[in-house]
Amino acid sequence: MNEDIEKHETLNPLLWNEDNTLKPEVKEKLMQIADEFIKGLEEDGIKMDVDDIKIVGSNCSYNYTKDSDIDLHIIAKNIKAPKEVYALLYSAYRSLWNKNYDIDFYGIPVEIYVETPELDTVEPTTIDVEE
DSSP states (O other): OOOOOOOOSSSOTTTBOTTSOBOHHHHHHHHHHHHHHHHHHHHTTOOOEEEEEEEESGGGSSOOOTTOOEEEEEEEEOOOSOHHHHHHHHHHHHHHHHHHOOOEETTEEEEEEEEOGGGOOSOOEEEOTTO
């Protein structure tokens, strides 16, 4: 897909307030999506402790386009197996989830990713799960 880069003066107003904070309804919806994903894992007997939930990508920058999605990253912790095994498991489950559930918010697609702190190499926007 050839996506032209766009530079905006503001963050995507569908998702962000004028003060560059995530809109409460967006945060709430993304947290619901993450919770449903985690519940689905648990229903299949897969335990995952969550360290953090982050959104990354062009919708967290001034370079979003009409085709930009929301990358919702769930950071797992307390994993008691080789990280490669969990990375493969979560990747497969994420792929199934994204295939089976066509999730969007304000017409913006949401993609779920699971990562461990050891594999976290991006500087995403954090959604505080403590609030």
